[in-house]
Amino acid sequence: MTETGSGYSAYQIALHWITAALVLFQLLFGESMTTVVDAADEGQPVSALDQTLGSAHYWIGLAILALVVVRLIMRLVSGAPKPVEGGPSWMQIAARLSHGLFYLLLLATPILGLLAFYVGDPWSDIHSLNKPLFIVLISVHALAALFHQFWIRDGTLKRMLAPDR
Numbered sequence: 001m002t003e004t005g006s007g008y009s010a011y012q013i014a015l016h017w018i019t020a021a022l023v024l025f026q027l028l029f030g031e032s033m034t035t036v037v038d039a040a041d042e043g044q045p046v047s048a049l050d051q052t053l054g055s056a057h058y059w060i061g062l063a064i065l066a067l068v069v070v071r072l073i074m075r076l077v078s079g080a081p082k083p084v085e086g087g088p089s090w091m092q093i094a095a096r097l098s099h100g101l102f103y104l105l106l107l108a109t110p111i112l113g114l115l116a117f118y119v120g121d122p123w124s125d126i127h128s129l130n131k132p133l134f135i136v137l138i139s140v141h142a143l144a145a146l147f148h149q150f151w152i153r154d155g156t157l158k159r160m161l162a163p164d165r
């Protein structure tokens, strides 16, 4: 992986926050999709709200998949910035590991969602299991970003807010 400059570009920052907002939506309203699927299995009607949120879940999930593919291709082509200087090596390893896990989850979850939608069990259970995995990873990631910015004061959060190139 090529490493570039000291910060993220405007497109990397935009993709980061758009993806974060869409994933948050999926985690908050994903249960409507479960309601829609369960109701279809049992031949029961669903509310218009669950129907709408269920459709949104499908299309937003596919949008996340498309965005992460674009993001990974651009990352391979134009590289990622070097880690912020000065931290111990375990911290840099932890950052790389958690970012790698994010990309894995961002790719696997929509694909498992497609399998859950078109095939059903056991993919539905595996897809739903990604919810707690995402919640744990996002919490650790956000706390780490805040810790870097406000405790270590190394500008980590700022570089995901203000473009460098």
Ligand code: HEM
Pocket: 023, 026, 027, 028, 030, 031, 032, 033, 034, 037, 038, 057, 058, 059, 060, 061, 062, 064, 106, 109, 110, 111, 112, 113, 114, 116, 117, 124, 125, 127, 128, 131, 134
């Ligand atoms: C990153 C993208 C996605 C995230 C974070 C996500 C998250 C979730 C969550 C939190 C639930 C509710 C689980 C529960 O009831 O406890 C769910 C259910 C579901 N999602 Fe997704 N989802 C994503 C993408 C997709 C996509 C692209 C599809 C299909 C095209 C999909 C299809 C489904 C289905 C069918 C269910 C119901 C599973 C069941 O019957 O238990 N998801 N998803």
Ligand code: HEM
Pocket: 016, 019, 020, 021, 023, 024, 075, 080, 081, 083, 084, 095, 099, 102, 103, 138, 141, 142, 143, 145, 146, 156, 157, 158, 159, 160
């Ligand atoms: C669903 C939510 C989120 C996802 C999926 C996500 C994903 C990612 C990924 C994959 C990277 C690595 C970018 C790269 O180098 O290619 C990253 C970096 C970063 N994220 Fe997030 N993120 C989320 C939420 C947040 C939140 C809530 C914050 C702030 C509180 C945050 C702050 C940052 C910062 C500061 C970086 C840059 C780290 C560095 O410079 O090494 N992220 N995020």
